[in-house]
Amino acid sequence: xxxxxxxxxxxxxxxxxxxxxxxxxxxxxxxxxxxxxxxxxxxxxxxxxxxxxxxxxxxxxxxxxxxxxxxxxxxxxxxxxxxxxxxxxxxxxxxxxxxxxxxxxxxxxxxxxxxxxxxxxxxxxxxxxxxxxxxxxxxxxxxxxxxxxxxxxxxxxxxxxxxxxxxxxxxxxxxxxxxxxxxxxxxxxxxxxxxxxxxxxxxxxxxxxxxxxxxxxxxxx
Ligand code: GAR
Numbered sequence: 001x002x003x004x005x006x007x008x009x010x011x012x013x014x015x016x017x018x019x020x021x022x023x024x025x026x027x028x029x030x031x032x033x034x035x036x037x038x039x040x041x042x043x044x045x046x047x048x049x050x051x052x053x054x055x056x057x058x059x060x061x062x063x064x065x066x067x068x069x070x071x072x073x074x075x076x077x078x079x080x081x082x083x084x085x086x087x088x089x090x091x092x093x094x095x096x097x098x099x100x101x102x103x104x105x106x107x108x109x110x111x112x113x114x115x116x117x118x119x120x121x122x123x124x125x126x127x128x129x130x131x132x133x134x135x136x137x138x139x140x141x142x143x144x145x146x147x148x149x150x151x152x153x154x155x156x157x158x159x160x161x162x163x164x165x166x167x168x169x170x171x172x173x174x175x176x177x178x179x180x181x182x183x184x185x186x187x188x189x190x191x192x193x194x195x196x197x198x199x200x201x202x203x204x205x206x207x208x209x210x211x212x213x214x215x216x217x218x219x220x221x
Contacts, residue, residue: 006033006190009085011076011093012040016047018091018112021179022186023054031183032190036083039076041095063095073101087189090144091182102146107196109144110189112182114174116156117142121149126170129161137161139174140211141185143196152201153211154194157181181214 010019019038025031038051041063051058061079066072072095080088090111102109115125117140129137138158145151157177161170188194188203195202203212203221212221 006087006186007036007083007085008033008087008089008186009036009080009083010038010051010089010091012038012045012047012091013042013094014045014047014092016045016050016091017175018178018182019047020050022089022091022183023050023056025183025187027054031187033186036085037079039079041072041076041093047092069096069098070100073098077101077104087186089182089186096148097144097146099146102144105144107143110141110154110182110185111144111149111151112139112141112178113149114139114171114178115149116140116158117149117153126167126174129170130165130167135161137170137174139178139181141181142211143201145199152196152199154188154201154203154208155181155185155212155214157214177214180217184214 010022012019022031023035026033026035035056037057037059038047039059039061040048041061043060043062048058048060059079061076063072066075088105088109090109115129116136116138120128136158138156140153141155142153143151159173159177193204201208212219
């Protein structure tokens with residue numbers, strides 16, 4: 001049985017290494033998605049170059065050009081909806097979204113956040129994990145709700161924190177994990193294995209009581 005293709009729009013604010021991982025997974029035939037557009041709220045970021053190199057329409061919608069968060073989000077909705085995506089992928093999109101925006105894409109928007117949510121929402125997650133002396137750290141793919149870095153959790157990659165870890169070493173290892181698990185979750189959606197109903201995530205029709213875990217290159221669910 002062939003896998004139907006999923007139309008996605010990817011929102012970025014910076015380097016776009018997660019975008020690159022998604023592009024590479026599509027090119028390799030591991031991810032059955034059409035990346036219809038990439039939109040950045042910051043001009044001249046590397047992620048836009050990555051999109052253009054892959055022949056994906058890339059657009060800057062500079063939030064500084066808008067009078068309010070609401071006006072920016074409304075324009076963003078217009079740009080996104082032209083592509084009629086099945087899923088909106090936030091890949092390092094560093095904007096707080098209005099409730100209206102989140103409601104508009106209820107159950108259709110994924111984010112990746114560099115911590116084991118609900119631990120360490122917000123910024124500087126690696127420094128805060130080191131300061132807290134946690135033994136394990138990681139990254140979470142989750143559906144977006146109107147709570148900052150909230151919403152139903154889907155998959156977490158977990159890594160051990162070593163005594164000599166630094167922000168940079170954690171960032172590097174977490175990035176590697178991000179680049180594996182984000183395309184993986186999007187492919188679950190493409191294969192119609194993933195659903196969220198009333199804030200409950202289902203994988204293969206089974207409710208996830210806890211997020212699935214990716215540990216030492218193995219899926220534990
Ligand atoms: C990623 O580490 C992602 O987890 C983080 O931004 C980075 C973007 O990297 N997202 C957040 O902190 C969201 N709260 P990239 O531009 O190289 O993909």
